[in-house]
Amino acid sequence: MPAPDALLLVSTHCPHCPAMLTALADLLKQGVIGRLEAVNLEQRPEVGLALGVRTVPWLRLGRIDLAGVHSKTELADWAAKADSEAGIADWFHVLLKEGQLPKAQAMIEAAPTLLAAVLPIVGNIDASLNVRLGAGVLLEEFAGSDTLRALLPRLGELSQHADARVRADACHYLGLTGDAAAKPWLDARLDDEDADVREIAAESVQALVV
Structure with missing residues (x-):
């Protein structure tokens, strides 16, 4: 590079x-x-x-x-x-922490492939609630889009994360893809040990086009 x-x-x-x-x-x-x-x-x-x-x-x-x-x-x-996904992810983290969500939104809207750089934040269990909520807003803006569907395999991996919060968030975003290909990942979480994960996985399955 x-x-x-x-x-x-x-x-x-x-x-x-x-x-x-x-x-x-x-x-x-x-x-x-x-x-x-x-x-x-x-x-x-x-x-x-x-x-x-x-x-x-x-x-x-x-x-x-x-x-x-x-x-x-x-x-x-x-x-x-600076031009790596890890660097952009770190920068998005800084922006969200500082309350500069619109700036991150504008950058992703201009270059939608940068949405992938939000996923490390989803998987970061040390991220603050505000940062995680900001990441959610960025991902939810692309609900049903090809951009979000392209991240389906990585969201599937996050749905297997050791932390229940990450699994729950990943299940929510898998549902937002609207893609039937997300169903196997969500089905695997229907008997998750965490009640919130089970509930969100079930809701997300209902949101899929199958």
């Missing part, structure tokens, strides 16, 4: 911007990022307006946007995974 490109927005009077610029320049020299473009918003305010950016420093790294100050180590970590 090629190194991601970086776009850094700064301003003349930003006390934190020079450190970010220096760190990114070092990562450019090391080949961790492929290209670095820096824009001073005091000279090019139209760039900030086009991107909806109001505070600096602001960084676009591959497909990931990062606001505020980040250390060189943090930037290198994000650069290493």
Whole structure:
């Protein structure tokens, strides 16, 4: 995977911007990022307006946007995974944790295949309730779609997760596919040890087109 490109927005009077610029320049020299473009918003305010950016420093790294100050180590970590599903999943987690659901929604609407990056959140038992609910909203928006049906095998795997919450959520999303191919996974959960999982699996079976 090629190194991601970086776009850094700064301003003349930003006390934190020079450190970010220096760190990114070092990562450019090391080949961790492929290209670095820096824009001073005091000279090019139209760039900030086009991107909806109001505070600096602001960084676009591959497909990931990062606001505020980040250390060189943090930037290198994000650069290493910026265009991978794992990296997008981590970024979605940050957005949902910060209450920026609309931003995640807009990104997935623009590139529906990124919906797959929501699944690691479903399987993350340490994710907060708000984050898990946000992930649910993202998946529910694609109910009955080919995009969600394409994730059926992975949802099936999640329906076998050791944690009952994950199994229950996976059963719900399997039902939202509306695909008869989800039935074997759901049938296997009809006698689950957890009552909530059994109930959701039964409801989801009824939602399928068989």
